[in-house]
Amino acid sequence: MTKDYYATLGVDRDASADQIKKAYRKLAMQYHPDVAGTPDAAEKFKEIGEAYEVLHDTNKRAMYDRGGDPMGNGFNGAQGFGFPGGNAAGFDFTNLVDAMFGQAGGRGPRSRVRRGQDALVRLSLTLAEAAFGITKPLRVDTAVICGSCNGTGAKAGSEPVTCTTCHGQGDITQIQRSFLGDIRTTQPCPACRGYGTIIPLPCGECSGEGRVRSSRTINVKIPAGVNAGNRIHLDSQGEVGPGGGPAGDLYVELSVEPHETFKRNGDDLEVVVRIPMTAAALGTEVVLPTLEAERDDLDADLATVRVNVPTGTQSGTRIAVNGRGVPRLRGSGRGDLGVTLLVQTPSRLDDYQRDLLRQLAEARGENSHEVAVEKHHKGVFGWLKDAFTQ
Incomplete structure (x- = not known):
């Protein structure tokens, strides 16, 4: 026998299977005809493939070491696959493809232990909880590690x-x-x-999966300032993987219930307050309950806010109270509390009240039928803008 397969791959005669595999992968990538530019690349590639075909196979390697011919009629390269020199008898094209993608010599057994999938659950919050944050219990139904087999999938006392x-x-x-x-x-x-x-004797609890479904309660910390659609990421709180593998992540998607009084607009809170016609004309101060009033764990002094209503306030006027809105989720500070005032005109008057209003109208010269007509060039939207910004 004239060919020295060990020298071709550059390994010792007592090289391990891993050393042979590593040497073959390195040389196959170096001398592949589509990669190498030298004239003898194809021939060299053929020799490398022949050497690996013999040395990676235990039986063929033993025959070769005893001086026999493991290739039978001889290995003549890979011409059948487009490479010059001989035919393709005995050439394992799968080994070449696997070598290029990091799986030379077969894929090998795959592990039963794999990472679990991520899970998504939804959690509903009140407006106050979303605005000021809260730690809230959440019931989740996910796969957890089997307590009977501890994730092995085998019945107690047995093994794969x-x-x-x-x-x-x-x-x-x-x-x-x-x-x-x-x-x-x-x-x-x-x-x-x-x-x-x-697994000859699978675990009766998990049927060999190494995991079972179970409900559990976890505490989710909600930061202040979250809004509907935000997600909380909880690392390793999702589904336990097959074979008791590491758990995936849990994502908690938030929704916010509508509030009967306050409406959120970004970081601002909006509230509408009705005041009597006389209060709007004379000016007053109103005390309003705030969103903080719904939380017992917050400062009691924040449960109300005083809003000064100037003399002659028109219906639709918005007064902004700085720093009494929603805390900013990213950043510092808070939005504003917008108070929109609606002036109420009395619809029921007794004779005395009606007489007083007549006297007021006469004193102000408002008992005529003349009215101020808005100019059309402003348009409808211009008129509405003026009405709500006066």
Whole structure:
């Protein structure tokens, strides 16, 4: 025998399977005809493939070490796949493809332990909870690690055994003969589904999955200033993976219930207050309950706010109270509390009240039928703007 396969791959005769695999991958990438630009690249690539074909196979390597011919009629390269020099008899194209993608020599058994999926749950908040933050219990239904087998999937006292079909490799190789030569295809073992092991006595609690579904309660900390559609990310609180693998993440999507008094606009809170016609004309001060009044854990002094109503206030006037809105989620400070005043005209008057209003109208010269007509050039929207900004 004239060929030295060990020298071709540049490894010692006592090299391990991993060392042979690593040397082959490195040289295959270096001398691949589509990569290398030297004239002898194809021939060198053929020699490398032949050496690896022998040395990565335990039986062929043993025959070669005893001086036999492991290739039978000889290995003549990969011409059948477009490379010059000989035919493709005995060439394992799968090994070449796997080498290029980091899986030389077969994929090997896959682990039963895998990361779990992320989970999404929804949590409803009141406006006060969203504005000022809260720690709230949340009931979630996810997969958790099985307490009976502790994630192994095997019944207590038993353990997985090596698959007799693939001998623990996780995949099997089939050889099909064609005019191109022997074409080998590798696929997951149907007996063990690619795990390399079989669980003869599955856990009765989880049926071999290593996880079960269960409801649990966790405390979710909601920061101040969140709004509908925001999500809270809880690391490793999602679904436990198969085989008792690490849990995925949990995302809590927030919704906010409508409030009967306050309306949120960004970081501002808006409230509408009705005041009597006389109060609007003479001016007054109103005391309003705030959103903080709904929270027992906040400063009692913040439960109300005083709003000064100037003399002659018109209906639709908005008064902004600085710093009494919603705390900003990103940043410092708070928005404003917008108080919109609606002036109420009395609809029921007794004779005495009616007489007083007549006297007031006469004193102000408002008992005529003349009115101020708005100019059309302002348009409807201009008229509304003036009405609500006076």
